[in-house]
Amino acid sequence: MTSATDRPDLAAGLRLDGLHGSLSSPTTKSMNFLNEVAQHYPDAVSFAAGRPYEEFLDLESVHRQIDRFAAHLRERCGGDERRVRGTLLQYGRTKGIIHELIARNLELDEGVHVDPEAVVVTVGCQEALYLTLRALRRDERDVLLAVMPTYVGAAGAAHLVDMPVLPVAPSADGVDVDDLVAVARAARERGLRPRACYLVPDFGNPSGLSFGLETRERLIEAARDNGLLLLEDNPYGLFGPEPSEGNPPLPTLKSLDRSGTVVYLGSFAKTGNPGARVGYVVADQRVTGPDGRTELLADRLAELKSMLTVNTSPLAQAVIGGKLLENGGSLRTANSRESAVYRRNLRLVLEGLERRFPAGRRPYVTWNRPSGGFFLVCALPFAAGDDLLERCAREHRVLWTPMHHFYAGGGARRDIRLSVSHLEPDEIETGLDRLARFVSAHDA
Amino acid sequence: MTSATDRPDLAAGLRLDGLHGSLSSPTTKSMNFLNEVAQHYPDAVSFAAGRPYEEFLDLESVHRQIDRFAAHLRERCGGDERRVRGTLLQYGRTKGIIHELIARNLELDEGVHVDPEAVVVTVGCQEALYLTLRALRRDERDVLLAVMPTYVGAAGAAHLVDMPVLPVAPSADGVDVDDLVAVARAARERGLRPRACYLVPDFGNPSGLSFGLETRERLIEAARDNGLLLLEDNPYGLFGPEPSEGNPPLPTLKSLDRSGTVVYLGSFAKTGNPGARVGYVVADQRVTGPDGRTELLADRLAELKSMLTVNTSPLAQAVIGGKLLENGGSLRTANSRESAVYRRNLRLVLEGLERRFPAGRRPYVTWNRPSGGFFLVCALPFAAGDDLLERCAREHRVLWTPMHHFYAGGGARRDIRLSVSHLEPDEIETGLDRLARFVSAHDA
Numbered sequence: 056m057t058s059a060t061d062r063p064d065l066a067a068g069l070r071l072d073g074l075h076g077s078l079s080s081p082t083t084k085s086m087n088f089l090n091e092v093a094q095h096y097p098d099a100v101s102f103a104a105g106r107p108y109e110e111f112l113d114l115e116s117v118h119r120q121i122d123r124f125a126a127h128l129r130e131r132c133g134g135d136e137r138r139v140r141g142t143l144l145q146y147g148r149t150k151g152i153i154h155e156l157i158a159r160n161l162e163l164d165e166g167v168h169v170d171p172e173a174v175v176v177t178v179g180c181q182e183a184l185y186l187t188l189r190a191l192r193r194d195e196r197d198v199l200l201a202v203m204p205t206y207v208g209a210a211g212a213a214h215l216v217d218m219p220v221l222p223v224a225p226s227a228d229g230v231d232v233d234d235l236v237a238v239a240r241a242a243r244e245r246g247l248r249p250r251a252c253y254l255v256p257d258f259g260n261p262s263g264l265s266f267g268l269e270t271r272e273r274l275i276e277a278a279r280d281n282g283l284l285l286l287e288d289n290p291y292g293l294f295g296p297e298p299s300e301g302n303p304p305l306p307t308l309k310s311l312d313r314s315g316t317v318v319y320l321g322s323f324a325k326t327g328n329p330g331a332r333v334g335y336v337v338a339d340q341r342v343t344g345p346d347g348r349t350e351l352l353a354d355r356l357a358e359l360k361s362m363l364t365v366n367t368s369p370l371a372q373a374v375i376g377g378k379l380l381e382n383g384g385s386l387r388t389a390n391s392r393e394s395a396v397y398r399r400n401l402r403l404v405l406e407g408l409e410r411r412f413p414a415g416r417r418p419y420v421t422w423n424r425p426s427g428g429f430f431l432v433c434a435l436p437f438a439a440g441d442d443l444l445e446r447c448a449r450e451h452r453v454l455w456t457p458m459h460h461f462y463a464g465g466g467a468r469r470d471i472r473l474s475v476s477h478l479e480p481d482e483i484e485t486g487l488d489r490l491a492r493f494v495s496a497h498d499a
Numbered sequence: 500m501t502s503a504t505d506r507p508d509l510a511a512g513l514r515l516d517g518l519h520g521s522l523s524s525p526t527t528k529s530m531n532f533l534n535e536v537a538q539h540y541p542d543a544v545s546f547a548a549g550r551p552y553e554e555f556l557d558l559e560s561v562h563r564q565i566d567r568f569a570a571h572l573r574e575r576c577g578g579d580e581r582r583v584r585g586t587l588l589q590y591g592r593t594k595g596i597i598h599e600l601i602a603r604n605l606e607l608d609e610g611v612h613v614d615p616e617a618v619v620v621t622v623g624c625q626e627a628l629y630l631t632l633r634a635l636r637r638d639e640r641d642v643l644l645a646v647m648p649t650y651v652g653a654a655g656a657a658h659l660v661d662m663p664v665l666p667v668a669p670s671a672d673g674v675d676v677d678d679l680v681a682v683a684r685a686a687r688e689r690g691l692r693p694r695a696c697y698l699v700p701d702f703g704n705p706s707g708l709s710f711g712l713e714t715r716e717r718l719i720e721a722a723r724d725n726g727l728l729l730l731e732d733n734p735y736g737l738f739g740p741e742p743s744e745g746n747p748p749l750p751t752l753k754s755l756d757r758s759g760t761v762v763y764l765g766s767f768a769k770t771g772n773p774g775a776r777v778g779y780v781v782a783d784q785r786v787t788g789p790d791g792r793t794e795l796l797a798d799r800l801a802e803l804k805s806m807l808t809v810n811t812s813p814l815a816q817a818v819i820g821g822k823l824l825e826n827g828g829s830l831r832t833a834n835s836r837e838s839a840v841y842r843r844n845l846r847l848v849l850e851g852l853e854r855r856f857p858a859g860r861r862p863y864v865t866w867n868r869p870s871g872g873f874f875l876v877c878a879l880p881f882a883a884g885d886d887l888l889e890r891c892a893r894e895h896r897v898l899w900t901p902m903h904h905f906y907a908g909g910g911a912r913r914d915i916r917l918s919v920s921h922l923e924p925d926e927i928e929t930g931l932d933r934l935a936r937f938v939s940a941h942d943a
């Protein structure tokens with residue numbers, strides 16, 4: 056039997072239903088729709104974009120950082136200019152050239168000890184996630200778990216490798232560990248292989264919330280006991296409350312892990328420079344081959360990378376390497392000004408919501424109160440889907456993200472995500488005024 | 500039934516046979532082996548590495564090129580510094596920011612007219628290839644054709660999407676078009692969907708050979724009639740004989756295509772700067788959705804890219820954009836010095852082989868005579884597999900690539916690939932002397 060897709064008539068074009076399924080997925084449609092709305096209303100105040108604050112970024116620093124990293128290389132190889140040039144401008148090491156600086160950074164900022172050989176530098180954290188899922192998805196039985204609501208990019212990477220995502224329930228403290236275990240068991244009973252659970256334990260996207268310490272510990276134990284890897288994505292961890300002796304940042308899952316359960320996904324898009332597109336994965340698990348020899352999972356991920364992007368631009372890595380060197384290896388220090396902006400913005404949005412939506416008075420709007428990061432979630436008194444976002448953008452010139460986009464294709468919901476990261480105080484006030492007018496107008 | 504891989508004991512490590520099949524493929528093993536040999540014998544003369552010549556690259560130029568591109572942006576947006584900074588240092592357009600310069604370059608250097616909107620800027624050509632195959636591989640019926648011997652990276656990208664590669668026979672003139680048609684028909688009769696054929700028509704890797712004009716025309720016609728896309732990979736096209744009025748470069752498949760049959764894969768690793776890791780795909784085919792609306796294949800590839808690497812580093816793109824601007828949009832001009840080096844090296848290797856292996860005398864060594872590019876192929880009087888390469892490296896300190904690596908896992912063969920691109924004349928003479936001693940020693 057021959058159908059139209061069996062033998063495409065190229066003159067008449069290809070057919071979408073003959074291309075990979077990810078192109079017809081709700082996730083892809085979500086991302087397209089959100090981009091289109093943002094492009095269509097460039098003058099709107101955007102609580103939608105999760106972009107880092109950019110007023111402290113400049114091109115001069117980029118040049119200086121590249122030179123700083125080049126000087127570091129020069130020192131390391133005794134002034135051999137050909138080697139410096141070869142490292143920065145030629146094809147290079149698949150696992151990257153700033154792995155030692157990354158290991159040092161994790162030590163300084165997160166208290167995590169990692170073998171630099173277990174680090175693979177990637178084209179943003181998104182490639183790190185893809186490589187990990189590509190390795191874990193062997194056939195149609197392999198599935199990923201994710202705490203819902205979840206980052207759209209995680210669902211996207213899973214789509215690319217045809218890996219279904221099974222939702223795990225959240226809890227007030229981050230994740231319902233009992234549900235995680237139940238979902239994994241039920242999947243196994245259906246003949247599936249739950250391989251890993253994706254999560255953002257610190258100031259998560261989209262919820263803004265962080266997991267409690269006890270939850271972190273229980274999570275690692277439960278994952279280990281159930282043969283699940285935990286894919287810990289940590290782009291916002293540095294942007295918490297001002298650290299103090301009485302109030303230290305919560306430890307990452309990776310720093311608590313003693314059983315090889317956690318694969319750590321790192322991003323420099325928010326802490327380094329989004330224009331470099333550099334991220335990484337720490338994969339220090341051992342993989343046993345048919346001959347009984349074991350090798351680092353990182354080396355296996357690097358093999359996949361060699362077929363995908365070959366290596367991460369060493370010039371882009373130099374920008375991040377230089378920034379790390381300029382700050383003694385710490386990005387916490389490097390981001391002190393940005394952190395202050397994010398804290399201020401979060402405070403302004405929380406206070407602004409309180410002024411505009413006093414408790415017990417219509418319209419009934421509620422919201423959570425993250426202690427850091429880029430995001431918070433508001434529940435409106437009515438379902439806030441894509442149609443209403445479009446109308447709000449058109450009539451009120453303010454953008455937000457309907458939360459249903461973070462539930463892998465679920466229906467309309469009352470909650471919306473507000474992103475505070477890249478706005479100035481006056482934009483926040485204007486945006487909240489517009490949001491309040493929109494909510495009042497629609498609260499019939 | 501529960502097997503060991505159903506519930507991995509993480510403490511004991513992951514098992515390779517529980518991870519994605521590409522990690523156990525012969526291609527992956529090939530690439531690993533070749534890398535290991537090269538690392539183990541750093542003092543060997545390498546006819547193995549296909550790296551571009553790097554003596555004309557320097558970091559000063561990189562800084563200048565970034566600034567040049569920034570100045571171009573500034574001019575385009577009327578001096579709006581925030582927009583320049585946002586474009587270079589923030590998350591950006593998925594399809595890239597140098598698409599217009601790329602379209603102009605294709606016009607100038609290849610005489611190809613393309614819509615800049617049909618260009619997706621990628622992390623090297625490898626990502627372009629991956630995205631194209633990811634789109635085309637919907638299910639297990641979809642297969643790729645490739646002219647054998649073929650570039651290892653093409654087989655690698657196909658592995659990542661679980662797409663089998665069916666070999667098409669070469670001919671003296673590049674590709675046996677009748678075999679292409681026969682392979683596609685036979686596949687279709689087996690219930691498979693041949694989607695595309697991958698090829699490098701100009702100074703191909705590994706053969707060094709170029710397709711004749713008539714073959715190019717017949718190929719496009721045959722592909723069109725059989726509903727196959729042609730994936731034209733063109734990293735070496737600029738490195739032909741000195742162009743003259745009587746001897747113009749052969750037209751690319753893309754420039755001959757009137758039927759939307761050719762997807763063009765471009766690389767700046769050899770013509771721009773390998774350290775930027777920038778390539779692109781021109782995908783001007785139309786894709787028809789379920790609602791009958793058509794959109795550019797490029798836009799569908801960009802959707803996949805948004806789930807894979809989000810966008811290509813704008814700073815890395817600026818390096819290539821600046822180089823294009825500095826050279827009036829032409830990379831042919833920009834590479835005149837490099838082209839002269841490649842021509843010289845190819846001549847030195849061909850003459851050197853002739854002196855060391857005179858016709859009709861033992862050891863009987865023959866070779867092809869490409870008119871440009873980085874590679875040529877020598878047939879030795881004995882099977883030249885991985886074991887012999889390792890021995891040659893150890894005993895004679897000269898590296899080459901066994902051709903069996905380019906046949907997707909075929910057995911040992913007598914032919915080897917020699918790469919000439921990055922060597923100096925004295926290295927070429929030393930390397931050929933060593934090769935001759937090795938061949939004589941093993942020609943029992």
